[in-house]
Amino acid sequence: MTARDARLHAFRSDLADARLKGEVAADRFVAGRPARISAAVADIRNEPRPDAGVNTQLLFGDDVLVFEDAEGWAWIQAERDGYVGYVADTVLGARSQAPTHVVSVPRTFLYPGPDLRFPPSGQLSMGSAVTVTGAAETRGTHYALLPSGEAVISGHIRPVAEAAPDYVAVAEMFLGTPYLWGGASGFGIDCSGLVQLAMHMAGRQVLRDSDMQATTIGETLEPGPDFAGLQRGDLVFWKGHVAIMIDPETMIHANGHTMLVSREGFKEAVARIGYLYGGPTGFRRP
Structure with missing residues (x-):
């Protein structure tokens, strides 16, 4: 068997990614179930427990494959960079509409509607992927509307295909x-x-x-x-x-x-x- 980096390949002695069959030893091989991060930030831990070390994080809208979901923890692999680890299963949602935009400022707020005077309903980091379904303007401020009914400042996002030059x-x-x-x-x-x-x-x-x-x-x-x-x-x-x-x-x-x-x-x-x-x-x- 070829040596594999467990940070980048989903395999354990009892369970492994079906794509690794014949390359690693495991009792059982499964195909990953598609899911999407639904929390602002999701900690990827090295073990399925809340006091385990955090190896990295995923952002809202990141796509993952789920290989196991048990006792409140999901064993996943991020599709963006291949990182493998455990996340709380509460941070996972279904993949529905494809993201259209990404947050392009370090941090931004979510509002329950298109008005900056509303108490924020959440926050997102740069790199978070969102689906814009509409637009609104309130007192001269432009908002992008999301499937949840929430709004984000239009100037804080950009289309997914648009890359920063530097x-x-x-x-x-x-x-x-x-x-x-x-x-x-x-x-x-x-x-x-x-x-x-x-x-x-x-x-x-x-x-x-x-x-x-x-x-x-x-x-x-x-x-x-x-x-x-x-x-x-x-x-x-x-x-x-x-x-x-x-x-x-x-x-x-x-x-x-x-x-x-x-x-x-x-x-x-x-x-x-x-x-x-x-x-x-x-x-x-x-």
């Missing part, structure tokens, strides 16, 4: 967002989550974790002496960490030092991080 500019929109281990939303995000979400908004789908990104995004880059040759958009990796270059001297990253998405001088960061964790382990140019 993923670094998207990442910069998250400056000041709290750092959250496993976070992948505008409410809290980690280093590789920032890279993935920014690239997603620019129309590029990449893997979730920094070790995956360090071997799959773009091409390997070898800077010159004193890190010469780095440019906007290049990725810098440390063991367990990734940052995005804004320009040859400055990077942006979600980090546990400031507990925020922050700008930092690249050489200053190399010195600071190196004191505890060593120097950069690699560079990639998307």
Whole structure:
């Protein structure tokens, strides 16, 4: 049997994705049932219990395949990046109308109707996928109407086929967002989550974790002496960490030092991080 990364392939000793039959050993193989995330943010955990670690998150409108649903937990695989884990079954809904738009600002509110004076009924992160069924205007503010009857500010969404031209500019929109281990939303995000979400908004789908990104995004880059040759958009990796270059001297990253998405001088960061964790382990140019 070929070795498989359990983060990206749904297999356990007792159960596995039917597409993996003949490639992994399992007592039973099942086809995944299509479902869609219906919560603003869904934690993907490494075990089916509420105190288990959060590996990543999915957003409202993300499509998943469900391989098991038992005792309040669903074992799923995200279709966008292939990540496998457990979510509370309450965050799953049916796939009905196809999403037409995505949230294009870091965070936005849902309203029970097209009026910003209504108490919000929810909130959504950048990257959330919604289906727009109509439009309304109240006191000069334009709203998109959703199948639930709720409304979102029209200027906070864009068509699903429309990509941002610069993923670094998207990442910069998250400056000041709290750092959250496993976070992948505008409410809290980690280093590789920032890279993935920014690239997603620019129309590029990449893997979730920094070790995956360090071997799959773009091409390997070898800077010159004193890190010469780095440019906007290049990725810098440390063991367990990734940052995005804004320009040859400055990077942006979600980090546990400031507990925020922050700008930092690249050489200053190399010195600071190196004191505890060593120097950069690699560079990639998307």
